[in-house]
Amino acid sequence: MKTINVALLGFGSVGQSFAQLLLEKREEIEKKYDTTVNVVAITTKTRGNLVDAWGIDLERVLKNIQDTGVFPKMSETMLQRNSLDVAEAVEYDVLVEMTPLEFATGQMATDHVKAALKRGKHVICANKGPLAWHYKELEALAKENNCKFLFETTVMDGTPVFSIVRENLKMCQVTEIRGILNSTTNYILQGLEMGKTCKEIVAEGKRRGFIEANPKNDVEGNEAAAKVAVLANVLMGAELTPDDVEITGIEDITKERIDEAAARGNVIKLICRVYEKDGKIYGKVSPEEISRLNAYATVTGTSLVISITTDLMGTMTIIEESPETEQTGYGIFADLLTVIEDM
């Protein structure tokens, strides 16, 4: 039986979902791949850090987090190291980057990823930052060091997007990408249409757990723009940063504006676009009027949609229906299985 050692940076709801899957599927992985997955480090901002070369007891960790919100006291393994120390110094085979997104720079996540790739370690990155700001460099680093660099969850949670283009649309050139990729704004627009105030909608979304404490970056389109940059860079070979994306948020969308659109048989959605013009790749995020007869008009709640157009296969549209945190956890899990399959 082989062992694969995994270090987790960040352990929020997604990290916990991933850990839960590792527990549930432990036997199946051992049986199918003759491999044991060993989590050797978990770092967090506020819950403490765990490092244990023998493998951390995930069941105990998850239970303790549920009960107390912090890690169990395992004094011998509890270190004062930060995430970068772990990325640079701990012995692992795969680094899973799940720290919170820093919009302006894509840091510290980028440094974590670089540190791992330079050491020849595989990286699974759930953080859009490194891809939105430094994809080309990181991809080259991964190639140079013969490492896997996977990031399925950065767009549409666990729904396969990058892996579909990589594995299933072989030899196809992506010529255009479109999507509704930010659920917070989609949810707010839907609420406005129903006559609720923005404040009410955000409060409800927070209560239900899918709107962040400060949804400014969602509302202003920055979160969607980061995804646009990732898609442009990975699938269309661009070198865009979020700063290069033309962004209009939904701050100025009013109930009146929505009613006007409705009178024309349309709804307003925050649409992400990546497209080519005169040999250059552009990214755009802006509210657009969409016909009620278009599939995009039916994407509501926390559902998301992406359309990928290629030279050989035309347009394929994928709707992720009402995803939960578990789906993002699965996306990381699927990336890990891809690493295991190739080891």
Next chain:
Amino acid sequence: MKTINVALLGFGSVGQSFAQLLLEKREEIEKKYDTTVNVVAITTKTRGNLVDAWGIDLERVLKNIQDTGVFPKMSETMLQRNSLDVAEAVEYDVLVEMTPLEFATGQMATDHVKAALKRGKHVICANKGPLAWHYKELEALAKENNCKFLFETTVMDGTPVFSIVRENLKMCQVTEIRGILNSTTNYILQGLEMGKTCKEIVAEGKRRGFIEANPKNDVEGNEAAAKVAVLANVLMGAELTPDDVEITGIEDITKERIDEAAARGNVIKLICRVYEKDGKIYGKVSPEEISRLNAYATVTGTSLVISITTDLMGTMTIIEESPETEQTGYGIFADLLTVIEDM
């Protein structure tokens, strides 16, 4: 440079699209996979057969078909062999089964596939018949002989469905499948809604080339039922034949019935379902009322949709937008690349 020898059974519009892709991508395949694809046999019902171990000149064949409708006179290679003879006796590495579907039995296609697998040859099957009627047996035969048995185009043309479950939804258990999988009936229902008569709609569809000479099997739901059986067998481990699928066609759907549904805010679609109940897998094809607010209501023209629900990833819905024959050709091409990648 490796050589992979391919035999094509059937050479209608899909076969020609596939051949066109082989021509266009010849250099790219050679460069990427260090492999030359050699078509060593093409059999047809009415156009004659070609067998040439040195490789058939596809450019010449395609041009000749365009110009004359039959194969060029290459007397030395033109044989009186039928498809089964070719499957059984010609030297090839991959058999591509593209003969017309025989609804009642899945023959002769099943015999072609069996003959190839027994000889240890890989099979790409674009024909639903063998999968709808004999999947379990053929899958076992492929395993026993260590062959690839691929069939991406049998459902949703070239859109990845089987390969997504196989490659991208690793370790997920499919728990339910739903879809609009027959474009002829979807197109007819849409036309009826617009007030056209069935006769007019079918005539128009035939003129535009996507409704078959005799659409009886489409209208009565048999074509959709064959797809339901394939999906149930491949993705949910069932042993259904089309005879086991509960089928209601659209023969009795009238403009009045559609208007009644419209008054309730609904449209009528021919929905395919595969589901589990009390540990048994069921297949069903029937007209259903779908809310206009559902993505399925927006699937019109020749577009198709499938929703795959799994234990770990919830529901993922894939819309294939206005496919052409080229997309089916691509599906076969992608299956061939999968074979090449593994050789």
